[in-house]
Amino acid sequence: MKRWDLIVIGMGLAGLTAARTAMEMGAKVLVVGRGIGSLSLFGNTIDVLGELNPETKMESGIRGWIAAHPDHPYARTGAEGIVEALDSFRTLFPSPYAFAAIDGRNSLVPTGAGTLRPTYLLPVTMAAGAAMRREETLIVGLRGFKDFQGDTVSLHLRCRGVTVSLPRYGLEGATALALARLMDEAPFREGLGEMIRQQMAGEKFIGIPAVLGLKDPAGVLKTLEAITGARVFEIPMLPPSIPGTRIFHRFREALIAGGAAFHMGHPATGAAVENGRCTEIYAENPPLTSTYRADRFILANGRFLGGGLWAEMNRIREPLFNLPVSQPGSRGEWFREKFFQPESHPIHRSGILTDADLRPVDEEGRVILRNVWAAGSILAHHQAIEEHSREGIDIATGFLAARRALSA
Amino acid sequence: MDLKTEVLIIGGGATGAGIARDLSLRGIPCLLVEKGDFTSGASGRNQGLLHSGARYAVHDPEAARECITENRILRRIAPHCIEPSGGLFVSLPEDGPEYRSTFIRACEAAGIETVPLSPREALSLEPRLNPSLIGAVQVPDGAIDPFMLVVENARDAESRGARFLLHTEVVSLIRSGRKIAGVRVRDRITGDEYAVSAPWVINATGAWANRILELAGLKIGIALSKGSMLITNTRLSERVINRCRPPSNGDIIVPNDTVSILGTTSLRSEDLEHYEVTPEEVSFLVEELSRMIPEVKEERFTRAYAGVRPLVQSAEACDDRAISRGFTLLDHGSCDGLEGLLTITGGKLVTYRLMAERTANLLCEKMGIEVPCLTHLQRLPGAGMGKALGDRLLRLRRQTPAARGEILCDCELVPREAVDAILREGKVRELQDILHRTRLAKGTCQGGFCVYRLLGVLNELHKGGEDGGSNRTLKDFLEERWKGIRPVLWGTSLKEEELIESIYKGLFNLASDDSGASCGGAK
Numbered sequence: 001m002k003r004w005d006l007i008v009i010g011m012g013l014a015g016l017t018a019a020r021t022a023m024e025m026g027a028k029v030l031v032v033g034r035g036i037g038s039l040s041l042f043g044n045t046i047d048v049l050g051e052l053n054p055e056t057k058m059e060s061g062i063r064g065w066i067a068a069h070p071d072h073p074y075a076r077t078g079a080e081g082i083v084e085a086l087d088s089f090r091t092l093f094p095s096p097y098a099f100a101a102i103d104g105r106n107s108l109v110p111t112g113a114g115t116l117r118p119t120y121l122l123p124v125t126m127a128a129g130a131a132m133r134r135e136e137t138l139i140v141g142l143r144g145f146k147d148f149q150g151d152t153v154s155l156h157l158r159c160r161g162v163t164v165s166l167p168r169y170g171l172e173g174a175t176a177l178a179l180a181r182l183m184d185e186a187p188f189r190e191g192l193g194e195m196i197r198q199q200m201a202g203e204k205f206i207g208i209p210a211v212l213g214l215k216d217p218a219g220v221l222k223t224l225e226a227i228t229g230a231r232v233f234e235i236p237m238l239p240p241s242i243p244g245t246r247i248f249h250r251f252r253e254a255l256i257a258g259g260a261a262f263h264m265g266h267p268a269t270g271a272a273v274e275n276g277r278c279t280e281i282y283a284e285n286p287p288l289t290s291t292y293r294a295d296r297f298i299l300a301n302g303r304f305l306g307g308g309l310w311a312e313m314n315r316i317r318e319p320l321f322n323l324p325v326s327q328p329g330s331r332g333e334w335f336r337e338k339f340f341q342p343e344s345h346p347i348h349r350s351g352i353l354t355d356a357d358l359r360p361v362d363e364e365g366r367v368i369l370r371n372v373w374a375a376g377s378i379l380a381h382h383q384a385i386e387e388h389s390r391e392g393i394d395i396a397t398g399f400l401a402a403r404r405a406l407s408a
Numbered sequence: 409m410d411l412k413t414e415v416l417i418i419g420g421g422a423t424g425a426g427i428a429r430d431l432s433l434r435g436i437p438c439l440l441v442e443k444g445d446f447t448s449g450a451s452g453r454n455q456g457l458l459h460s461g462a463r464y465a466v467h468d469p470e471a472a473r474e475c476i477t478e479n480r481i482l483r484r485i486a487p488h489c490i491e492p493s494g495g496l497f498v499s500l501p502e503d504g505p506e507y508r509s510t511f512i513r514a515c516e517a518a519g520i521e522t523v524p525l526s527p528r529e530a531l532s533l534e535p536r537l538n539p540s541l542i543g544a545v546q547v548p549d550g551a552i553d554p555f556m557l558v559v560e561n562a563r564d565a566e567s568r569g570a571r572f573l574l575h576t577e578v579v580s581l582i583r584s585g586r587k588i589a590g591v592r593v594r595d596r597i598t599g600d601e602y603a604v605s606a607p608w609v610i611n612a613t614g615a616w617a618n619r620i621l622e623l624a625g626l627k628i629g630i631a632l633s634k635g636s637m638l639i640t641n642t643r644l645s646e647r648v649i650n651r652c653r654p655p656s657n658g659d660i661i662v663p664n665d666t667v668s669i670l671g672t673t674s675l676r677s678e679d680l681e682h683y684e685v686t687p688e689e690v691s692f693l694v695e696e697l698s699r700m701i702p703e704v705k706e707e708r709f710t711r712a713y714a715g716v717r718p719l720v721q722s723a724e725a726c727d728d729r730a731i732s733r734g735f736t737l738l739d740h741g742s743c744d745g746l747e748g749l750l751t752i753t754g755g756k757l758v759t760y761r762l763m764a765e766r767t768a769n770l771l772c773e774k775m776g777i778e779v780p781c782l783t784h785l786q787r788l789p790g791a792g793m794g795k796a797l798g799d800r801l802l803r804l805r806r807q808t809p810a811a812r813g814e815i816l817c818d819c820e821l822v823p824r825e826a827v828d829a830i831l832r833e834g835k836v837r838e839l840q841d842i843l844h845r846t847r848l849a850k851g852t853c854q855g856g857f858c859v860y861r862l863l864g865v866l867n868e869l870h871k872g873g874e875d876g877g878s879n880r881t882l883k884d885f886l887e888e889r890w891k892g893i894r895p896v897l898w899g900t901s902l903k904e905e906e907l908i909e910s911i912y913k914g915l916f917n918l919a920s921d922d923s924g925a926s927c928g929g930a931k
Binding site: 117312 | 868
């Protein structure tokens, strides 16, 4: 049976980052996962620490923040680790579809609810959103596309909004994915650009749902900007996320080109452990159960949604290795009384405790499995949703876990 | 804009709407005021059970007889609000066979038809039942849609001249000496206050009865009992499943369209407006009801909710018309010397029509007129209409995709057209009114996706309200939704919760009002 240097469990941004990092270090890597993972749901921009004041430079700001949050996953990677991992991420996206931070700080970008959201790295298709001036902006909804409500966005952003018909009939109820694929066709995006142009009243910015193609988003952007004469930006919206799907495709392409293997659709459901080491894992591939062997394993299968954690009625478990999970005392303490609270619900801070190298540990700090590392949102003591740190945690810990795993 | 009517009814639950229909069928003008939407109180927060009466047969034969009589009438007049699923009373080994024999005899005495079933027969009808059951008894229980029932009563009454004012709250009673002369009301949305003069006022506010009575310095002995229920993601049984033992907590599973409702608990409550389902109640219901259907333990729950039952403590024996043990009808003229005010409270959803009939009878007697009740003879206006899931899917299939338009709610297949039709009626005043009248937000995601879309439709039609920049309506909805889902968050429903929080708090950056996070508004 084939033996891998490293098996990465999970195909979200943490798992993909770990796999690519290890591959570039020369390791033979297998990635197993249930599916595209959270990138297809929420992946849009790269949040690192949205709660950091937009006046502050990320690099210096995050250093002080880490000092005040010694249990946070960022305390394991350090500010330098975050910067190095983000730089590595950016090398995967060369121009024209590049990711960049504006002036090294957080920027505010419009969302599908008409709110502004702080984020760090923006793809080129969203950059103009951070620069828009509302009196010069037109928000464009697409008729029949229900997951982006243009009137909600323009109402709350207080700019002008229009809903345009799509340049092809029979697309009522089209999904984001269908629209993105149509955008990849030149006549379709040219037709849409023309329809937008006819609705314009001198606006300099155009906000449009984030469906500007899967293959060549920068090309779609260029076409629309050429026709309208305005700066165009994508607005993140309800899942599924097209920008996140692009990130996934780019990673997969790079991994496969570099010799890594990809087993998608078959979640890891069991693991064999001998003498404090994991020897193999099992993935359901009905009616078969596949066995995969490796020297090292990285657990990066997310939280409840990803399947990395599972909540029974009264206890939270880590189902694959049965690792201890740091968690509140009882179900009554999992959630606060109100949905909106300044602090996250206590359950969201639950997760896997690790040593400085991201190896899972028990309550006394003892390493449980010598060849298993954990990365991404499964880790304890972050509030990725409220902090706006999801992608930053994924990239920084995925990067560090791979480095540590391969140097062990 | 002061109004005038003959009979003013307070309360838009089943009783109030039933009285409005009863009076309008007798030709008596009436006007109903309700502080929320229809069924905002106990009528909208029960288990949706069309009692056969079997549940009461052993300890309260009179209530059992009332139930079975009304059960038969409702099947006739409101078939579109009812699923005649039938019900089983299931005996488990710990319940023993003795109670079962007592139960069957009591049902027969009350006129409730029973079919005793062997364990094998019961399991062939309901394969998910606990296989260790020792027997079951089939009874004519069913499921009922309380909102539809109330709206249908109101629609019928309105077509005969009755008037309805929703989101309208009584702020004071107007008296003329020892007689009632009307009420002052406040429109809860516009804040306008005005008078409605009426020589007769009926207090049909159920658990809220004392809120009205205290405006007249009166009080009756009502205890509040909170009952909590859980909604499953799938339907667990074809029939209503009852435990064949003396009535107790956690002993009924009622099918409801595509889901089941598990209930109930009963805990004394002091507060009428704030009551929540506790983790202990949820654990109790899951544990207890998994005795009848073991799969309850594996089931995904979409929501928990609670209602308060008004339990009238004293029969207020000053009036011998306080007939039934199930409900209480008071004439404050003879009890308290305040002529023109009646209170009707207590009772069950299934006896709402009887309560309305008795109330209207007493009123007619006091008015000195003699007109017979017709509510048990006349069918409700939509009685020919199919309501089951099959009918809904058939209606959808007959339409072309273009005619169907956008499907706003993917869980429950609610097309945009359904919302447009409600908006055309022009009576909707807030988001929850639309949610009550459609199946939007009733499915697996509990509105996580469709309410965003619905608000988009309202904003497009400029009916989104005045919350430009604040997303207040969306945030209020998510806060309201939280009350129902928080108690059932574990397993699969917790996955959904992580998704919804990641969208609204993460991607959309909606934040708590006091967190200081940058949210909403534009530069």
